Structure formats: C-alpha cells, structure tokens
Amino acid sequence: MSRFQVRKVAVLGAGVMGAQIAAHLVNVKVPVVLFDLPAKEGPKNGIVTRAVEGLKKLKPSPLGVPEDAALIQQANYEEHLELLKDCDLVIEAIAERMDWKLDLYKKIAPYVAPHAIVASNTSGLSITKLSEALPEEIKPRFCGIHFFNPPRYMYLVELIPTPATRADILDQLETFVTTSVGKGVVRAKDTPNFIANRVGIAGMLATIIEAEKFGLSYDVVDDLTGKKLGRASSGTFRTADVVGLDTMAHVIKTLQDNLADDPFYPTYQTPPVLAKLIEQGALGQKSGAGFYKKVGKDILRLDPAKGEYVPSGAKADEIIGRILKKPGAERLKLLRESSNPQAQFLWSIFRDGFHYCAVHLESIADSARDVDFAIRWGFGWKQGPFELWQEAGWKQVAQWIQEDIEAGKAxxxxxxPAWVFDGRDGVHRPEGSWSPAKKTYVPRSDLAVYRRQFFPENVLGSGAVTPHQAGKTLHEDDSVRLWTLDDEVVILSIKTKMHAIGPGVVQGLLQAVDLAERQYKGVVVWSPDEPFSAGADLQAMLPAFMAGGAKAIEPEEKKLQDAMLRLRYANVPTVAAIRGMALGGGCELAVYCAKRVAAMESYIGLVEVGVGLIPGAGGLTYIARRAAEMASAGNAGADILTFVKDGFTSAAMAKVGTSAIESRKLGFLLDDDVIVPNKDELLYVAIQQAKAMFESGYRAPLKRLFPVAGRSGVATIKGQLVNMRDGGFISQHDFHIASLIADVVCGGEVEAGSLVSEEYLMALERKHFCSLLNHPKTQERIMGMLQTGKPVRN
Incomplete structure (x- = not known):
C-alpha cells in the first residue's frame, strides 16, 4: 500500500474544533502545530496557550492523557508561518466566516509546501468558493474535511472535493484519515451542510415541527427519539443543547441562505422557540440552559407555552415502547395505523426522513450507502434511514409515503423520485448501493487501506459476510468460537453476555492454546463486538457458591489462574485484541497474553473492589511481577515498593484507563504493545503481530522467581490506609479489602526482597478472594451489583 507520509500537520485556528483536532492528532502520534492569531497582550502565542490549557479541563477529554497537551506545538500567524513549510497536511479550522477563511488562505499560501494537502474543516460552507482564494498550484491539493464534534470520539469524517481536486489527493487523505486518525470516511458532494448535517439537521427541524403538531413535550420526544429508536440516548432536544443552540442555528442559516429552491425550504425556518432561546442567551449546555436547565440535581424542561422551566422526566407510553421492539415492517405499520399521538409522531418523522433522503440523494451523495453511514457515524444511529426503509419493505413504505404526500400530510x-418506484426492493445490494446520478449500484471503495479491515461496518442488504460466519470454524459452543481466517492463526471469540469469563470461556482459552501449539502460529483473542470482556461471570459462580460456599469457588478460581499462566507460557504467541472495556477478569486475560493490540477507545482496569472482592485471576500477581521487573530495569538498589504503589493504587481504587494511552500509563498496556487508531483494523493488526512474533522465533518467557516488597511493604501501605479510614475517606470494609490487596502485591508475610513465584502469589490471591466471598459486606456488594448494576458503598 503506497503511503501518504504525514510528518507533521498544521491546524489553523485554536477554537473548539481546531484545538480538539490537534489533540486527537497527538493521541494518534501525529506531530501537530496549532496556529492562531497573535495575542494583543502578553505572549504572542497566548490564544493558543489558553486553548491548549483548556483541553485538559474538557469532559469528555479530547486527550488520551492530559499531559500530552504539551506535545501540541504552539504558533501564531505573525511569527511562525515558516513552520508550514514542514507540514504535509494543513487543516484550516477557524470560525465559519467565508471572508475570514479567504483572508487566511492568502496569508498562508506562500508558505504551504509544494506537495502539502490543504483542507478546510467547515460544516457547510462551499468548498469550491473557498478554493477560489488559493493560487492555481494549490487548488488541486485542496478539499473540505469535516470532523464531527468531539473529534476524538465521533467516527465520521466527511471529505468534500472541488471540481479541481485531484483524485489521488483525495485518496491519500482518505487513507491517512482512515488508518492513522482512525475515522470512518464518507465522501460528500459540495452542497450546503454536506450529507450528515444536511439530513440530520433537516430531521431535527422536522422533529420539532411534528412534536409541536402532536402536542408532545421535549422530554417525551427525547425518550421517543433516543435509545428506543436505536439512536443517541440524548434524543433530539438534549442533543441540540449539547451541540449548542447557536451552532444549530448557524447550520440552519446555511440551509436558509443557500437552498431557496429546495422543496423542503419552508421547513428550514428557524423555529421560534429556538430563536427566542438564543435571544435570551440560553445556548444549551454551555450556557447552563436551553431546552433543558439543570437546577441543583434536578433537570427541568422548557414549557414553551408558559415560557418557563418545569419538572421533566416524562416518558413514552408503554404501548409505544412495545411497538418499537417489533420488526421493521410491523413496527412502521403499527405506528402508521395507531391513533396514539406518539405513534403518529413517530410515523411522521420516519416518513419525513425517508422522503427527504430520497428527494435529495442524487444531489448530496454518491450513493445511498454514504447517507446511511454519515447518519450512523455522525448522529449515533444504529441504522441509517435507507436501511430502515429497506428492512421495513421498500415498496409498501414508498406507497405509504406517496399517499401521505398526496393527502397533504408530508x-x-x-x-x-421515479427510481423509488422502478420495481426495486431497496437501495442496498451485494453488488453495491444505489446511485441515482450514475443510475447503477456503486460498490464500496477499493482503496488499499480497506484491505486492513476484515469486517468493516456494512449496510443492511449488502450481503457482507459477518465475522460470526467468516473463516473456518475449529470449535464452537455457547461460550466461545475458535476459528481461523488464514489457517495460520487461531482466533478466539467470546460469545457470552458482555463477554463475561466463566468456565466455558476458560475451557475455550485452553483449547485455543492447545490447537495453536499443535498446528498454528498463534492465538488472537478478538470478538466482533464490544466489550473485550466485562470480567468474571458472577452469575455463573452463584450456584456453586450457594451449594458449597467459598470452598466450592476456590477450585474454579485456580482453573482461571492456571488458564492465565497457560496463556503467558504458551509455546506460540498469544495476542489480546482489545476494544471497549477490559475490566476485572477481562483485564487479567489481556495482561497474561504475550502481547496486546488495543483500539484507542479501550478502557482497561481491575475493578473487583466495586463488588467487594480483590482481583483473583492473577491481576495482583501481575502487578507484583511487573514492579519487580521495573525495579530490576532501574538502578541496582531500586526500591520495589516504589513500583508496587502505583499498581496497588490502581487496583485498590479500581482505576480504569479512559483511553488506551492512559491504560498504558497505568501499566495495563506495555510500551511495546500496539495502539490502533481505527477499530476496524484491530483484528488485522493483531493477526500480523502474532505472525511476526512467530516468524521471529517466539519463545515464551522463562519461569523465574522475583523479589517482593514483603511485610514491611504491607505495613507501609496499611499505615497510609489507616489515615484514609480514620479520616473518613474509605469505609472499614474498603480498608479490609485494600489491606488484602497490599498483602498480595507485597508478597505477604515474607522479608523484603524475598524471591517468590507466580504460583505462590496466586495462592495468596485465591485465599483472600475466597475469604471475601464469605464476608457479609462483600455479599451485599455482589447482590447490589447483580440487581441494580451499580456499586454499593458499605
């Protein structure tokens, strides 16, 4: 695969988007220089400095770890334009003002490297008009790039060419954004607000219109248009508050200013309630009030009739919730035929969305697939509008829409469009997705970068092979599937709920290693969906515990520990491919593999104290061994306790890395583990790592004894715990659990520096784990978690 080498990126504009784009580039190890205007007072880089400092305070954090803010190089347009000459990609992300952008382009043009790509991060301005301010030699290397906010977490990036943009430039940028930045790319046409915001904001406006028509309050609408529809839990009005009502109004104005001939133009009028809120300075979450307002712990909603905030929390009718669980065809039929205002509202917004997408598909996108992906990735829908229409029965739904149009209900x-009624059963087929402009079905991109995605996201009707069906099955039961894609590496996929680790998974791990040692090059632990694993299966333990108490659990716990050691000392490389949560036993499974390959959004930690337990599958043994290894790698006289303390704190406080980068800082990922920006490349990279390790003559580490901090280490940690307990920071039971953790990570009742084995420490783990199972306070915590899903503090 030919690569577009990006040695450094320049981001122009240190506002909300520019600073967060720079932050995410640092997350994925891309050097970045962030520009803004020179400050009128103080240091010239003052504006950028304040923006970079602000990144550390934002929630959710745009940075993998806050200290990486220091890696963003700061610059201003007065002193540092020469820095642009070293940049291979320049992303302009200043305010949405055409005149400001054009002025900036004239200023930077003489300094842009002759090979560099220049892209404007705009949510809707004409890319072609923007390009007119650029010299002729830059125009072929210019395009639009639209990150969604917040850039670290939102998967969608739209790329928008101008008529002058070279095809290879767009290919290079798509490759970089996909594999290096970790995003899902959709190419959009240069039309107002492109694809996602065009369809998404039109949908929000339609929702506001229909909600008013059917007399529904904002909280009911949000309940109806959130998780119940497979969309973002914030629904419609909460989403508007989060995005910012001024931002929403700006996007609406783009529609008003540029689409006078659009048949939906009347719906683009700024809703009076939105205009009034903005006039009052109620801009949503950032101003403390919008459609909702938080007062103390209470969330109030606006009552537009009264012009004041009233208690919120109203939910959809129970019958509507039941209807929404039906298959697509039955669901839409029931909603359309119901006299319930909530049902009529839902049918109306579905109809409006289908109608809008069909009318505009030809002008805004290359194919129906691009619309569905843009809405899924940009607005958090599980299913795009064309997918739902096709699932529900294309011809029948089309007939219903047409009837509503003729009846004046739309x-x-x-x-x-005529193509809707040409006898088709949908817009997505195995050969591709429908393009009205090309009058054919367009296949997915064949760029080389997509060969790294064995199972990319696909659309309903594409006929794509799912990972559940792919490859050759070597063994399958209710807990695991062992399979291979290439007859070289065994893939173990966990099938249990939340990928919890019970006896069946333990057996599957052992079977996978045995298989690989006989005839394959390694084992990759990877599941098609998140999480990697939420930990040990507490439910599976209950019957044994009820029958025989903690003694009945001890043998099962030893089997789990033995499985971890089997992974660590296997004669072939074992690789954990982590995405999402790897908690408790899931974390232990990951750290006992020979290597870890983790997606950026991986959240790893030992969280057993939340249910009143200690890590029992080797997690504390891992902490003790790593502390010894780090101490020996430092000065000869290094104090092991210094290295133990960090691991102890992580386990005792149930710290979870909020990114793969932070998980590395906590010690759950090592320096030579691989962090993969794009979740869909995870399996490819993990398999390549396993093969490379095998071909390099992989040998498992030799079993050896290692020193521990001993009873003096335990005493030191317990002294600090006493202060926390007596100060009221932790409960007596927290103190007891933390003391047991300290006992294991320091090696128990032995002298400091004593040499111990992993098996010795695992026996200590089992002993303390089982003693806690008999403790009433721990039993309270376990039952509370099983019943409510929330930790009990006692």
Missing amino acids: LSKAPL
Whole structure:
C-alpha cells in the first residue's frame, strides 16, 4: 500500500474544533502545530496557550492523557508561518466566516509546501468558493474535511472535493484519515451542510415541527427519539443543547441562505422557540440552559407555552415502547395505523426522513450507502434511514409515503423520485448501493487501506459476510468460537453476555492454546463486538457458591489462574485484541497474553473492589511481577515498593484507563504493545503481530522467581490506609479489602526482597478472594451489583 507520509500537520485556528483536532492528532502520534492569531497582550502565542490549557479541563477529554497537551506545538500567524513549510497536511479550522477563511488562505499560501494537502474543516460552507482564494498550484491539493464534534470520539469524517481536486489527493487523505486518525470516511458532494448535517439537521427541524403538531413535550420526544429508536440516548432536544443552540442555528442559516429552491425550504425556518432561546442567551449546555436547565440535581424542561422551566422526566407510553421492539415492517405499520399521538409522531418523522433522503440523494451523495453511514457515524444511529426503509419493505413504505404526500400530510409536496418506484426492493445490494446520478449500484471503495479491515461496518442488504460466519470454524459452543481466517492463526471469540469469563470461556482459552501449539502460529483473542470482556461471570459462580460456599469457588478460581499462566507460557504467541472495556477478569486475560493490540477507545482496569472482592485471576500477581521487573530495569538498589504503589493504587481504587494511552500509563498496556487508531483494523493488526512474533522465533518467557516488597511493604501501605479510614475517606470494609490487596502485591508475610513465584502469589490471591466471598459486606456488594448494576458503598 503506497503511503501518504504525514510528518507533521498544521491546524489553523485554536477554537473548539481546531484545538480538539490537534489533540486527537497527538493521541494518534501525529506531530501537530496549532496556529492562531497573535495575542494583543502578553505572549504572542497566548490564544493558543489558553486553548491548549483548556483541553485538559474538557469532559469528555479530547486527550488520551492530559499531559500530552504539551506535545501540541504552539504558533501564531505573525511569527511562525515558516513552520508550514514542514507540514504535509494543513487543516484550516477557524470560525465559519467565508471572508475570514479567504483572508487566511492568502496569508498562508506562500508558505504551504509544494506537495502539502490543504483542507478546510467547515460544516457547510462551499468548498469550491473557498478554493477560489488559493493560487492555481494549490487548488488541486485542496478539499473540505469535516470532523464531527468531539473529534476524538465521533467516527465520521466527511471529505468534500472541488471540481479541481485531484483524485489521488483525495485518496491519500482518505487513507491517512482512515488508518492513522482512525475515522470512518464518507465522501460528500459540495452542497450546503454536506450529507450528515444536511439530513440530520433537516430531521431535527422536522422533529420539532411534528412534536409541536402532536402536542408532545421535549422530554417525551427525547425518550421517543433516543435509545428506543436505536439512536443517541440524548434524543433530539438534549442533543441540540449539547451541540449548542447557536451552532444549530448557524447550520440552519446555511440551509436558509443557500437552498431557496429546495422543496423542503419552508421547513428550514428557524423555529421560534429556538430563536427566542438564543435571544435570551440560553445556548444549551454551555450556557447552563436551553431546552433543558439543570437546577441543583434536578433537570427541568422548557414549557414553551408558559415560557418557563418545569419538572421533566416524562416518558413514552408503554404501548409505544412495545411497538418499537417489533420488526421493521410491523413496527412502521403499527405506528402508521395507531391513533396514539406518539405513534403518529413517530410515523411522521420516519416518513419525513425517508422522503427527504430520497428527494435529495442524487444531489448530496454518491450513493445511498454514504447517507446511511454519515447518519450512523455522525448522529449515533444504529441504522441509517435507507436501511430502515429497506428492512421495513421498500415498496409498501414508498406507497405509504406517496399517499401521505398526496393527502397533504408530508412536509413537502415534492413527489418521490421515479427510481423509488422502478420495481426495486431497496437501495442496498451485494453488488453495491444505489446511485441515482450514475443510475447503477456503486460498490464500496477499493482503496488499499480497506484491505486492513476484515469486517468493516456494512449496510443492511449488502450481503457482507459477518465475522460470526467468516473463516473456518475449529470449535464452537455457547461460550466461545475458535476459528481461523488464514489457517495460520487461531482466533478466539467470546460469545457470552458482555463477554463475561466463566468456565466455558476458560475451557475455550485452553483449547485455543492447545490447537495453536499443535498446528498454528498463534492465538488472537478478538470478538466482533464490544466489550473485550466485562470480567468474571458472577452469575455463573452463584450456584456453586450457594451449594458449597467459598470452598466450592476456590477450585474454579485456580482453573482461571492456571488458564492465565497457560496463556503467558504458551509455546506460540498469544495476542489480546482489545476494544471497549477490559475490566476485572477481562483485564487479567489481556495482561497474561504475550502481547496486546488495543483500539484507542479501550478502557482497561481491575475493578473487583466495586463488588467487594480483590482481583483473583492473577491481576495482583501481575502487578507484583511487573514492579519487580521495573525495579530490576532501574538502578541496582531500586526500591520495589516504589513500583508496587502505583499498581496497588490502581487496583485498590479500581482505576480504569479512559483511553488506551492512559491504560498504558497505568501499566495495563506495555510500551511495546500496539495502539490502533481505527477499530476496524484491530483484528488485522493483531493477526500480523502474532505472525511476526512467530516468524521471529517466539519463545515464551522463562519461569523465574522475583523479589517482593514483603511485610514491611504491607505495613507501609496499611499505615497510609489507616489515615484514609480514620479520616473518613474509605469505609472499614474498603480498608479490609485494600489491606488484602497490599498483602498480595507485597508478597505477604515474607522479608523484603524475598524471591517468590507466580504460583505462590496466586495462592495468596485465591485465599483472600475466597475469604471475601464469605464476608457479609462483600455479599451485599455482589447482590447490589447483580440487581441494580451499580456499586454499593458499605
């Protein structure tokens, strides 16, 4: 695969988007220089400095770890334009003002490297008009790039070419954004607000119109249009508050200013309630009030009729919730035929969305697939509008829409396009997705970068092979599937709920290692969906515990520990491919593999104290061994306790890395483990790592004894715990659990520096783990978690 080498990126504009784009580039190890205007007072880089400092305070954090803010190089347009000459990609991300952007382009043009790509991060301005301010030699290397906010977490990036943009430039940028930045790329046409915001904001406006028509309050609408529809839990009005009502109004104005001939133009009027809120300075979450307002612990909603905030929390009718669980065809039929206002509202917004997408597909996107991906990735829908329409029965739904248009119930009188009624059963087929402009089905991109995605996200009707069906099955039961894609590496996929680790998974791990040692090059632990593993299966333990108490659990716990050691000392490389949560036993499974390959959004930690237990599958043994290894790698007289303390704190406080980068800082990922920006490349990279390790003559580490901090280490830690307990920072039971953790990570009742084995420490783990199972306070915590899913503090 030919690579577009990006040695450094320049981001122009240190506002909300520019600073967060720079932050995410640092997350994925891309050097970045962040520019803004020179400050009028104080240091010239003052504006950028304040923006970079602000990144450390934002929640959710745009940075993998806050200290990486220091890696963003700071610059201003007065002193540092020469730095642009070393940049291979320049992303302009200043305010959405055409005149400001054009002025900036004239200023930077003489300094842009002759090979560099220049891209404007705009949510809707014409990319072609922007390009007119650039010299002729830069125009072929210019395009639009639209990150969604917040850039670290939102998967969608839209790329928008101008008529002058070279095809290879767009290919290079798509490759970089996909594999290096970790995003899902959709190419959009240069039309106002592109694809996602065009369809998404039109949908939000339609929702506001229909909600008013059917007399529904904002909290009911949000309950109806959130998780119940497979969309973002914030629904419609909460989403508007989070995005910012001024931002929403700006996007709406783009529609108003540029789409006078659009058949849906009347729906683009700024809703009076939105205009009034903005006039009052109620801009949503950032100003403390919008459609909702938080007062103390209470969330109030605006009552537009009264012009004041009232208690919120109203939910959808129970019957609507039941309807929404039905298959697509039955669901839409029931909603359309119901007299319930909530059902009529839902049918109306579905109809409005289908109608809008069909009418505009040809002008805004290359294919229906791009619309579905843009909405899924940009607005958090599980299913795009065309996918739902196709699932529910294309012809029947088309007929219903047309009937509503003719009856004057739709938001526009525009008829559905002729292609909708050409006998088709949908827009997605195995050969591709429908393109009205090309009058054919367009296949997915064949760029080389997508060969790294064995199972990329696909659309309903594409006929793509799922990972549950792919490859050759070597063994399958209710707990695991062992399979291979290439007859070289065994893939173990966990099938249990939340990928919890019970006896069946333990047996599967052992079987996978045995298989690989006989005839394969390694084992990759990877599951098609998140999480990697939420930990040990507490439910599976209950029957044994009820029958025989903690004694009945001890043999099962030893089997789990033995499985971890089997992974660590296997004669072939074992690789954990982590995405999402790897908690408790899931974390232990990961750290006992020979290597870890983790997606950026991986959250790893030992969280057993939340249910009143200590890590029992080797997690504390791992902490003790790593502390000894780090101490021996330092000065000869290094104090092991210094290295033990960090691991102890992580386990005792149930610290979880909030990114793969922070998980590395906590010690759950090592320096030579691989962090993969794009979740869909995880399996490819993990398999390549396993093969490379095997081909390099992989040998498991030799079993050896290692020193521990001993009873003096335990005493030191317990002294600090006493102060926390007596100060009221932790409960007596927290103190007891933390003391047991200290006992294991320091090696128990032995002298400091004593040499111990992993088996010795694991026996200590088992002993303390089982003693806690008999403790009433721990039993309270376990039952509370099983019943409510929330930790009990006692």
